Amino acid sequence: MHVLCNRLDRAFVAYQQEFEEKAVEVLRSGFYVLGKELQSFEQEFAQFLGARHCVGVGNGLSALNMAVYLLGIGKGDEVIVPANTYIASVLGVTLNGAVPVFVEPDAYYNIDADLIEEAITDKTKAILAVHLYGQAANMEKIMEIAGKYNLKVVEDCAQSHGAAFNGQQTGTFGDVGCFSFYPTKNLGAFGDGGALVTDDADLAEQARIFRNYGSKKKYHNEIMGVNSRLDELQAALLRVKLRHYSEFLEERRQLAAFYEANIKNPAFLLPKVREGAETVWHQYVVRVKSRDEVQQKLKSRNIDTMIHYPIPPYLAESMRYLNIPETRYPLAGQYAREVLSLPFYNGMTEEEQEYVVESINGF
Numbered sequence: 001m002h003v004l005c006n007r008l009d010r011a012f013v014a015y016q017q018e019f020e021e022k023a024v025e026v027l028r029s030g031f032y033v034l035g036k037e038l039q040s041f042e043q044e045f046a047q048f049l050g051a052r053h054c055v056g057v058g059n060g061l062s063a064l065n066m067a068v069y070l071l072g073i074g075k076g077d078e079v080i081v082p083a084n085t086y087i088a089s090v091l092g093v094t095l096n097g098a099v100p101v102f103v104e105p106d107a108y109y110n111i112d113a114d115l116i117e118e119a120i121t122d123k124t125k126a127i128l129a130v131h132l133y134g135q136a137a138n139m140e141k142i143m144e145i146a147g148k149y150n151l152k153v154v155e156d157c158a159q160s161h162g163a164a165f166n167g168q169q170t171g172t173f174g175d176v177g178c179f180s181f182y183p184t185k186n187l188g189a190f191g192d193g194g195a196l197v198t199d200d201a202d203l204a205e206q207a208r209i210f211r212n213y214g215s216k217k218k219y220h221n222e223i224m225g226v227n228s229r230l231d232e233l234q235a236a237l238l239r240v241k242l243r244h245y246s247e248f249l250e251e252r253r254q255l256a257a258f259y260e261a262n263i264k265n266p267a268f269l270l271p272k273v274r275e276g277a278e279t280v281w282h283q284y285v286v287r288v289k290s291r292d293e294v295q296q297k298l299k300s301r302n303i304d305t306m307i308h309y310p311i312p313p314y315l316a317e318s319m320r321y322l323n324i325p326e327t328r329y330p331l332a333g334q335y336a337r338e339v340l341s342l343p344f345y346n347g348m349t350e351e352e353q354e355y356v357v358e359s360i361n362g363f
Contacts, residue, residue, distance in 0.1 A: 010347020031062035056230030060180025064092025067176040082111035083332035113141035126152035131160035132284030159282035
């Protein structure tokens with residue numbers, strides 16, 4: 001048996017007829033950009049989250065980059081970010097000339113809200129909360145700090161579509177929530193895609209203008225914008241998936257529960273769920289001290305795994321100009337050496353999960 005770490009075809013096959021019918025409908029419409037499918041998806045996704053406005057864009061990084069820019073954060077400003085996130089989160093800050101200020105993660109792999117205040121300076125303009133692996137960060141504490149210091153809050157929800165904290169959806173706490181619809185996401189498209197959500201009508205309107213060359217009316221370019229739009233085909237297919245999203249999430253909860261109940265090897269530290277948080281299990285991430293050896297042993301049994309993420313963003317080659325020593329954030333460094341994402345995807349069979357568990361418990 002060969003168990004992939006992730007596979008996308010089974011989620012497609014589950015609703016293949018609906019996806020194919022919708023794709024043909026869009027192709028036959030003759031309208032492929034900024035049309036009714038995008039408008040409908042924006043309304044439906046905003047309603048799903050409990051947000052007032054949704055603006056579809058080309059990808060998740062565009063959403064982050066746009067959010068930071070539209071909030072007026074730029075050269076010399078500081079933005080507090082988690083030290084263990086994917087580098088795209090940080091690029092949303094650096095592409096605008098701002099400086100990322102890293103903070104260690106907590107036991108749930110999100111930014112440690114108790115360490116944020118000591119990182120604030122007179123240059124701090126915002127906090128970037130990343131809901132990593134599908135679990136909500138401690139948004140109650142983060143919003144309290146933001147209010148105290150008059151800081152903007154951007155939420156990176158690339159992995160947390162539908163996750164909640166104290167009953168409120170991620171992406172709706174801060175000034176802007178940024179989503180990715182990359183195919184591997186829980187709510188994934190069939191190509192690149194992203195969105196911003198906000199309750200600020202003016203900011204949403206600026207985002208719509210900015211994504212379309214800075215133009216609200218054709219050839220009337222009000223601001224210096226970009227070309228970053230969620231196209232009709234992706235929006236239409238996302239609408240199909242959104243209709244069935246609760247089913248996808250329930251399946252992922254069952255997969256996670258199976259791992260939790262059956263992995264008995266004490267060398268593996270299983271993920272914990274924060275009190276008050278509702279996770280959507282984007283990944284099932286364990287920690288094990290002999291991670292690389294374990295990964296090779298699983299590979300020898302045709303079980304594929306991944307590491308999210310092996311290099312903390314502050315140690316990336318592109319971030320060398322920050323001159324941050326490797327030992328600066330020991331917990332983020334430890335996580336990078338120990339985290340391992342087990343096979344986990346919609347459509348995973350019980351037989352496949354049993355084989356993974358049997359292999360882990362047999363080490």
